[in-house]
Amino acid sequence: MPSVASELQSQARALGDPTRHAIFRYLVDADRAVDVAELASHVDVNHNAVRQHLAKLVAADLIVETTAGPRGRGRPPLQYTVHPGAESRWGTTGPYERLALWLSEIIRTGESPFEVGRRIGRRQRLGGTVDEPVEALVDAMARHGFEPVARRSRSTSDVEIKLMACPFVSTVLADPDTVCKLHYGIANGVAEAVGGITVDELVPKDPRRANCRLRCHLDHDPA
DSSP states (O other): OOOHHHHHHHHHHHHTSHHHHHHHHHHHHHOSOEEHHHHHHHHTOOHHHHHHHHHHHHHTTSEEEEEOOOOSSSOOOEEEEEOTTOOGGGTSOOHHHHHHHHHHHHHHHOOOHHHHHHHHHHTSOOOSOTTOHHHHHHHHHHHTTOOEEEEEOSSSSEEEEEEOOOTTHHHHHHOHHHHHHHHHHHHHHHHHHHOSEEEEEEEOOOTTTOOEEEEEEESSOOO
């Protein structure tokens, strides 16, 4: 694993190129998944050159590459978001900075972590579409750094989303009740904003090993 200093040097080099910096800032301001065509239009550079810049940003752990959901014929396009672990020194809100803001909201309002989480989830910009609620929920949890993987039942409306990483390990170890309820609330808020899916339960695991589960169901019978 690279040291913090070497990682920062790698990121600084990646952002030293004006075009890559413009791409990164566009993704920060967009706060959603963006495809190559939109980025190429923004920086006025051909698609192949944009892909090369994106590869360097991905290698520096500044952005994340995912595959969009099915959109008719052809291969689903690649899309990009800011890496959830990107430090706030690059003009983003880092994971622990986000957590501090959420905990501050709990203290300020006196509401439960679950209710604050629901409000956070409802006001989050969403990826995916209302026709793909699982994709939208997975996208939201991915942007928080949980590395989610969805598994859908073929015979029922059940959906299980395995969270392969915990972005707040040290805080969860100190206060799992607060942080886990906050995240459960966020998932519920996103589901309410999307519609078509209900989050029934968060099954917590040891955050050092991750693999917590969100157990959900679609609000309609599977085709």
